Amino acid sequence: MATIIRFSKEDPPLASFIVHNYLEDASIKNLIKFNGKSGAQVAELAFPTKDRDVLRGDRSIASYLARSQALTSSLYSTDPRVSSDIDQWLFGGSTLEVLERHLTLRSFISGYSVTLADVYMWSQIVKTNTSLTDSSRPHTRRWFSHLSTIQQFQAGVKSSGIQTKPESLIGASSDSSAAGRTPLDLSNTPSSTPQVEQKKKQHSKAKYQPLPDAVHGKVVTRFPPEPSGWLHLGHAKAALLNQFYAQEYNGKLIIRFDDTNPAKENEEFVQSIMEDLKTLGITDYDKITYTSSYFDQLEEKAEQMIKEGTAYVDKSTKDQMAAQRKSLTDSPYRSAKVEESLRLWQEMKKGTAEGQKCVLRAKINMQSLNGTMRDPAIYRTVISPPHHRTGSKYKVYPTYDFACPIVDSIEGITHALRSNEYRDRNEQYEWFLKHAPGINWVKIADYSRLNFEYTLLSKRKLQWFVDEKIVTGWDDPSFPTVRGSMRRGLTVPALKDYIYAQGSSQRGTNQGMEKLWSINKQAIDKVVPRYWAIPEEDLVPMRLTNGPDTVEYRTIPFHKQNPALGNKVTTYYKNLWVERADANAVKEGDEVTLMDWGNCFIRQIVKDGEGKIQEVVGELHLAGDFKTTQFKLTWLPREGASGDYGDLVGVDLVVYDFLITKGKLEDDDKLDDYVNKDFRKVKKSVGDVNLRLLKKGERIQLERRGYWICDQALNCPNKRVVLINIPDGKSDGPSHLVSK
Numbered sequence: 001m002a003t004i005i006r007f008s009k010e011d012p013p014l015a016s017f018i019v020h021n022y023l024e025d026a027s028i029k030n031l032i033k034f035n036g037k038s039g040a041q042v043a044e045l046a047f048p049t050k051d052r053d054v055l056r057g058d059r060s061i062a063s064y065l066a067r068s069q070a071l072t073s074s075l076y077s078t079d080p081r082v083s084s085d086i087d088q089w090l091f092g093g094s095t096l097e098v099l100e101r102h103l104t105l106r107s108f109i110s111g112y113s114v115t116l117a118d119v120y121m122w123s124q125i126v127k128t129n130t131s132l133t134d135s136s137r138p139h140t141r142r143w144f145s146h147l148s149t150i151q152q153f154q155a156g157v158k159s160s161g162i163q164t165k166p167e168s169l170i171g172a173s174s175d176s177s178a179a180g181r182t183p184l185d186l187s188n189t190p191s192s193t194p195q196v197e198q199k200k201k202q203h204s205k206a207k208y209q210p211l212p213d214a215v216h217g218k219v220v221t222r223f224p225p226e227p228s229g230w231l232h233l234g235h236a237k238a239a240l241l242n243q244f245y246a247q248e249y250n251g252k253l254i255i256r257f258d259d260t261n262p263a264k265e266n267e268e269f270v271q272s273i274m275e276d277l278k279t280l281g282i283t284d285y286d287k288i289t290y291t292s293s294y295f296d297q298l299e300e301k302a303e304q305m306i307k308e309g310t311a312y313v314d315k316s317t318k319d320q321m322a323a324q325r326k327s328l329t330d331s332p333y334r335s336a337k338v339e340e341s342l343r344l345w346q347e348m349k350k351g352t353a354e355g356q357k358c359v360l361r362a363k364i365n366m367q368s369l370n371g372t373m374r375d376p377a378i379y380r381t382v383i384s385p386p387h388h389r390t391g392s393k394y395k396v397y398p399t400y401d402f403a404c405p406i407v408d409s410i411e412g413i414t415h416a417l418r419s420n421e422y423r424d425r426n427e428q429y430e431w432f433l434k435h436a437p438g439i440n441w442v443k444i445a446d447y448s449r450l451n452f453e454y455t456l457l458s459k460r461k462l463q464w465f466v467d468e469k470i471v472t473g474w475d476d477p478s479f480p481t482v483r484g485s486m487r488r489g490l491t492v493p494a495l496k497d498y499i500y501a502q503g504s505s506q507r508g509t510n511q512g513m514e515k516l517w518s519i520n521k522q523a524i525d526k527v528v529p530r531y532w533a534i535p536e537e538d539l540v541p542m543r544l545t546n547g548p549d550t551v552e553y554r555t556i557p558f559h560k561q562n563p564a565l566g567n568k569v570t571t572y573y574k575n576l577w578v579e580r581a582d583a584n585a586v587k588e589g590d591e592v593t594l595m596d597w598g599n600c601f602i603r604q605i606v607k608d609g610e611g612k613i614q615e616v617v618g619e620l621h622l623a624g625d626f627k628t629t630q631f632k633l634t635w636l637p638r639e640g641a642s643g644d645y646g647d648l649v650g651v652d653l654v655v656y657d658f659l660i661t662k663g664k665l666e667d668d669d670k671l672d673d674y675v676n677k678d679f680r681k682v683k684k685s686v687g688d689v690n691l692r693l694l695k696k697g698e699r700i701q702l703e704r705r706g707y708w709i710c711d712q713a714l715n716c717p718n719k720r721v722v723l724i725n726i727p728d729g730k731s732d733g734p735s736h737l738v739s740k
Contacts, residue, residue, distance in 0.1 A: 108143070127162065218249075232462070253285045260397050309363065380399070416445070456659065525707075537684070543574060545618070583616050
């Protein structure tokens with residue numbers, strides 16, 4: 001029997017209609033029927049059971065549909081943290097002001113894709129006919145505009161019969177909505193050539209070399225990560241450039257996992273890479289493929305090369321082969337008969353003891369001046385561990401250098417974008433294209449590798465830090481991974497801006513990270529709320545002789561230049577905490593400014609026998625002009641007794657240094673000789689009461705102390721807020737905690 005959703009035609013359950021459109025199981029989707037009648041009461045979902053259970057209200061019905069097992073999308077989550085966050089938006093009565101602030105640096109309300117929270121809030125704006133043409137809500141407008149172009153949302157409006165046109169709420173015409181045009185937003189990647197052109201104009205110094213022999217509409221690029229680690233910033237550049245050129249030429253982008261090394265790869269890395277690509281806004285790819293899907297074809301190509309005399313099986317040891325390459329000497333197995341190589345090849349494929357001693361090598365030129373052309377290995381035997389996709393089906397696995405050009409050709413890749421660290425291997429890449437049977441040509445386009453001083457962009461070396469438990473994992477804020485950098489406060493718009501500004505230049509340099517963080521600062525400075533915090537060890541009592549005897553509360557803006565961020569409540573009282581550096585800087589008789597309050601005179605500075613300041617006594621002079629004072633003091637209300645911080649919030653201020661102490665490691669450098677043993681510093685602090693409402697992932701500014709991102713909210717077990725320092729680009733050397 002069908003499940004009936006009855007509703008009033010005058011008040012259709014728009015969110016339920018949209019969620020229904022996300023149902024992908026047709027057999028279940030068709031069992032849910034909508035029945036609209038004039039004058040009906042609140043929407044009801046009647047279950048076809050003998051008890052005739054009923055759900056009432058659009059919110060409850062949409063929530064039920066989103067939780068149903070028929071949904072294969074991510075509208076809801078089995079993760080209790082994510083699902084609780086979604087529920088908070090459904091049932092928490094959030095206002096537009098809260099939504100605007102929340103969306104400041106987000107594309108979606110919860111996570112990195114559409115969830116039920118987006119559906120419900122969007123539907124409420126439509127149903128209440130709320131205009132977003134007001135310039136005070138730019139982030140809500142951007143979010144609303146994007147959702148309005150999604151097919152499930154458009155179909156929901158149409159099938160529900162609602163009269164409000166979503167495009168009218170943002171001042172857009174129906175034509176522009178139908179065309180799917182949205183305002184350019186750096187949090188999303190460019191989706192059309194005009195947008196790409198606009199991005200290129202923004203970075204006049206960037207140079208994008210045209211792809212050789214590219215045909216508009218026919219270009220196919222690929223991003224081929226190995227699932228042996230999480231994406232780092234170098235991978236981000238490669239992925240974004242491949243996407244850029246696919247969009248520039250109205251072509252296609254393929255995401256291909258180069259899963260040819262079962263000893264290092266697993267499904268966890270596949271999932272983390274896909275999540276990172278979604279974070280970067282790379283969701284417009286044509287398809288996802290795996291090199292392992294072509295193992296049979298690759299074996300056939302390799303066997304054919306043996307038969308044609310362009311490959312041979314070698315039983316030399318690893319050290320012997322290295323010596324042969326160094327001395328430009330042929331292997332004794334190079335001249336073996338084809339039949340013998342084919343026999344050993346079969347032993348390799350079976351994984352026998354004899355086969356495990358062998359490798360298959362391409363017969364190129366052992367006397368070549370290019371070391372990569374000296375008969376490189378193209379297949380080796382691997383018995384265990386089993387492959388994360390194919391299990392134990394195969395005993396031989398191709399090398400990346402062999403598989404990449406072959407699979408590029410099979411998949412119809414027209415242009416292989418490769419960082420110029422592979423330039424010596426380009427000759428080898430093209431040799432395989434020429435000598436592997438039945439292979440089409442692929443053009444190579446080089447670009448410069450992303451290198452940072454004091455920063456490792458080698459998965460092998462990063463894995464060492466993980467294995468040695470020097471860091472907490474691949475998302476550690478000290479790591480240059482996409483997720484680690486975002487956890488440290490880097491924004492996707494800033495990262496894209498930085499990479500797009502470089503263009504496709506082939507000039508390789510070891511750069512400092514200050515430019516990237518400077519761009520990030522520009523992205524967040526005007527859109528993050530401001531708070532106060534002082535390290536516990538630096539707290540000095542201050543008493544205002546004419547201050548309020550009882551606690552007073554006032555509402556002031558989170559950001560004076562950005563009222564859209566809303567307001568915070570500030571506590572005013574005669575007893576304060578000020579910072580020791582400020583107390584040491586002022587002298588009796590000075591007129592100073594208490595930020596967000598007014599001026600005061602320093603009447604007395606009380607010191608102990610050793611000259612350490614114990615208390616500062618001041619007198620408010622609110623008629624004074626803050627422009628005339630030299631010192632601007634941050635402060636916190638001191639309501640409790642000594643050692644009791646009252647309603648103030650315990651805060652851990654965490655600053656990360658670089659992981660290594662040398663700007664660039666040489667090939668013969670031992671990694672553990674250059675590990676920064678003190679790369680993480682924590683300073684116990686107290687902050688203003690408004691920090692109680694901070695959520696994980698929110699970026700803020702602490703007045704006179706820089707920018708921070710919340711890594712742990714107050715509702716965690718230890719009841720302390722953890723803030724991670726966001727570098728501001730002023731220095732490319734090791735970071736440090738400062739008192740100002």
